[in-house]
Amino acid sequence: xxxxxxxxxxxxxxxxxxxxxxxxxxxxxxxxxxxxxxxxxxxxxxxxxxxxxxxxxxxxxxxxxxxxxxxxxxxxxxxxxxxxxxxxxxxxxxxxxxxxxxxxxxxxxxxxxxxxxxxxxxxxxxxxxxxxxxxxxxxxxxxxxxxxxxxxxxxxxxxxxxxxxxxxxxxxxxxxxxxxxxxxxxxxxxxxxxxxxxxxxxxxxxxxxxxxxxxxxxxxxxxxxxxxxxxxxxxxxxxxxxxxxxxx
Numbered sequence: 001x002x003x004x005x006x007x008x009x010x011x012x013x014x015x016x017x018x019x020x021x022x023x024x025x026x027x028x029x030x031x032x033x034x035x036x037x038x039x040x041x042x043x044x045x046x047x048x049x050x051x052x053x054x055x056x057x058x059x060x061x062x063x064x065x066x067x068x069x070x071x072x073x074x075x076x077x078x079x080x081x082x083x084x085x086x087x088x089x090x091x092x093x094x095x096x097x098x099x100x101x102x103x104x105x106x107x108x109x110x111x112x113x114x115x116x117x118x119x120x121x122x123x124x125x126x127x128x129x130x131x132x133x134x135x136x137x138x139x140x141x142x143x144x145x146x147x148x149x150x151x152x153x154x155x156x157x158x159x160x161x162x163x164x165x166x167x168x169x170x171x172x173x174x175x176x177x178x179x180x181x182x183x184x185x186x187x188x189x190x191x192x193x194x195x196x197x198x199x200x201x202x203x204x205x206x207x208x209x210x211x212x213x214x215x216x217x218x219x220x221x222x223x224x225x226x227x228x229x230x231x232x233x234x235x236x237x238x239x240x241x242x243x244x245x246x247x248x
Contacts, residue, residue: 001134004078005230006030006070008061008119009088011039013192014141017219018085018226019043023052025227028078031056032070032088053078061088061115071122082136083230084123086116086164089141091194094153105156112160113167116140120171120182128178135179137230138171140164141222144188144245161186165241172239181238183229188245190217213246 003026010019011033020043023029029047031054033040040056047054055077059070074081090111092104120138127136142165145158165184172182189204189211204216225244228234 001082002079003027003082004030004074004080005083005085006032006074006081006119006123007085007087008032008115009034010085011036011043011056013194014187014190014219014222014226015085015087016043017223018087019054020047021220021223021227022083023047023050023054027083028053030054030070030074030078032059032061034058034060034088061119062110064118067115067118067122071119071126075126080134081123081126082134084119084136084138085226085230086119086138086140088112088115089143089157089160089194091154091157096152097155100156108156109160109163112157113163116164116167120167124171124175124178124180127180128175130178133179136181138180138182139226139229140168140182140184141226142168142184142186142241144186144243146186147243168241169239176238181229181234183234183237183239184241185222185225185229186241186243186245187222188217188243190219190222192219211246215246217244217246 005022005027007015007019009015010031019029019031031040044054044056057070057073059066061067127133143161146161150158168184191204208216222244
């Protein structure tokens with residue numbers, strides 16, 4: 001059966017690393033992006049140049065109509081979806097709760113939580129054996145922040161990721177008998193551009209000495225974990241939340 005994967009927010013960072021690695025392991029890939037069409041097309045071109053199959057689709061995955069269009073495009077151009085990676089996420093400027101506006105909270109929770117529900121909904125509709133699908137896998141990206149709460153910097157982001165941990169547990173049980181496995185990866189401090197969004201681009205280098213392994217992680221290390229969870233090697237794993245945080 002052809003393996004088709006959709007990775008949300010995959011024009012950079014962990015998402016891009018996952019999309020590229022998935023292609024190298026035989027998946028047809030949908031690269032989803034919001035604004036950076038140039039980065040998404042560059043990644044698509046790299047995959048195609050390596051002999052893979054990929055499309056790049058612009059969509060705001062926090063908007064239901066965009067999500068429906070995104071999944072319909074995958075159906076039409078790549079075929080039946082077999083894997084979804086809910087990777088998209090936003091991080092805003094570091095501050096305390098007393099400085100957080102309702103607009104900020106709405107942006108963070110809409111992108112980091114609602115999008116995962118919307119995309120998972122469309123994936124389950126297609127993958128579920130109860131609906132004539134062939135099964136599949138969903139991997140959600142959480143964060144180590146869900147464990148320590150990120151006080152004084154972004155407890156909103158940490159809280160949104162805590163919601164994803166709970167969603168993973170509930171959805172994994174809801175669709176377990178329908179051929180769908182749902183798991184979660186909680187990265188620790190990873191060298192990606194997201195830290196610049198929080199106003200602290202050097203955060204990983206500054207704090208990595210606090211990690212027991214004494215280094216920050218690379219996006220490819222998280223991609224390896226994600227793809228293992230989607231592979232036959234993890235066929236009896238569902239509802240798992242795996243920390244990939246250097247033993248933090």
